Ligand SMILES: Nc1nc2c(c(=O)[nH]1)N=C([C@H](O)[C@H](O)COP(=O)(O)OP(=O)(O)OP(=O)(O)O)CN2
């Protein structure tokens with residue numbers, strides 16, 4: 841059976857460094873290399889949802905999707921220092937951890953809109969990204 845999804849793309853700029861609290865600076869340099877130094881990315885975030893097509897012809901108005909993602913994620917992440925955000929106090933700010941957190945937050949919000957979040961893709965660079973998918 842065919843499955844319909846819709847996707848919206850967002851961008852945000854943020855700074856971070858990769859480190860583990862329990863390691864010394866030297867050990868973090870050895871573990872994470874250049875990424876243990878503060879640096880920035882223009883992140884690209886793709887949000888994909890599915891649901892019933894409503895009488896207006898839409899699963900969810902892209903404008904409404906934009907408002908939710910901007911309020912819950914972009915407003916907090918854009919021009920931020922990611923390591924200072926509460927959710928990453930004890931977690932490395934990897935694409936993996938960030939996409940898992942974003943999925944958890946948005947899945948709950950989108951459920952209230954009667955749609956299902958099927959995929960979050962977070963690109964740290966154009967060649968490096970993480971994908972979290974909804975369990976079938
Ligand atoms: N599995 C992961 N590996 C790495 C992550 C990550 O989140 N998950 N993050 C980093 C760094 O943040 C780094 O800034 C990005 O790494 P990399 O893709 O190597 O960056 P480049 O600028 O070298 O990318 P190119 O497009 O290949 O030039 C490291 N690893």
Ligand SMILES: [Zn+2]
Nearest residue numbers: 856875879881
């Ligand atoms: Zn990085």
